[in-house]
Amino acid sequence: MSDTRSERQPVARLRGVSVEFSGRVAIAGVDLDVMPGVVMAIAGPNGAGKSTLLEVIAGTRPLSAGTRVATRAIGFVPQRTAVSDRLPLTVRDVVSVGAxxxxxxxxxxxxxxxxxxxxxxxxxxxxxxxxxxxAALSGGQRQRALLAQGLACRADLLLLDEPTTGLDTASGDRIRTVMRAEAHRGVSIACVSHDPLVLDIADHVVHLVDGRMTR
Ligand SMILES: Nc1ncnc2c1ncn2[C@@H]1O[C@H](COP(=O)(O)OP(=O)(O)OP(=O)(O)O)[C@@H](O)[C@H]1O
Structure with missing residues (x-):
């Protein structure tokens, strides 16, 4: 986690970042600093480039142009629908993967x-x-388990992909509460979301339209 010296340094910095797929622009000219201890939401219409931006921050998506600097530990929390039902794992196993x-x-x-x-x-x-x-859990419980896996990483920056979409109220509330609590501890959260309640608890919202940041 951040020490005093590095507290105001971004945990991730993007400059002039573009990503293209077969010549088609997914994100274009993005400049972004993810600061310590903030909840940053990434919003925008379908196909705007939100997931691609999350992958760029994670360092898992090659850039077509620009630079990415991230010197601190990053954890990625997938959407529950991205995780196979057939995994023969207990909830504790899933969370332990984070360690x-x-x-x-x-x-x-x-x-x-x-x-x-x-x-x-x-x-x-x-x-x-x-x-x-x-596999026996409800959708809300699965998404909680995946966020628990992210917490077990003890990362400085947690990336979340639509963590509350389609969840029951109690799970959504719990996830948003944990996101805020992590930011309070100094962890940065970058979260793709359409959920107005997530946008409400964000310190700032990055809006993407056709791959460009509009504010
Ligand atoms: N692996 C890929 N190969 C080819 N094109 C891709 C790939 N991933 C994303 N794209 C394209 O890049 C653009 C941005 O996609 P991305 O998934 O980042 O958008 P998004 O805002 O997350 O969309 P959604 O809200 O629907 O998940 C889209 O036009 C998409 O079709």
């Missing part, structure tokens, strides 16, 4: 990692679901 950055995959978790997993389950209100198969 794999600090240990080797499938190794026994060390004490600090076990605490991080327990804490993440507790904060998302799914401790009682920990032994159940991930």
């Amino acid at each position: 794999w950055g600090r240990i080797k995959p499938w190794r026994r978790l060390d004490t600090a990692s076990r605490h991080a997993v327990d804490d993440a389950l507790d904060r998302l209100g799914i401790t009682d679901q920990a032994s159940r198969p991930f």
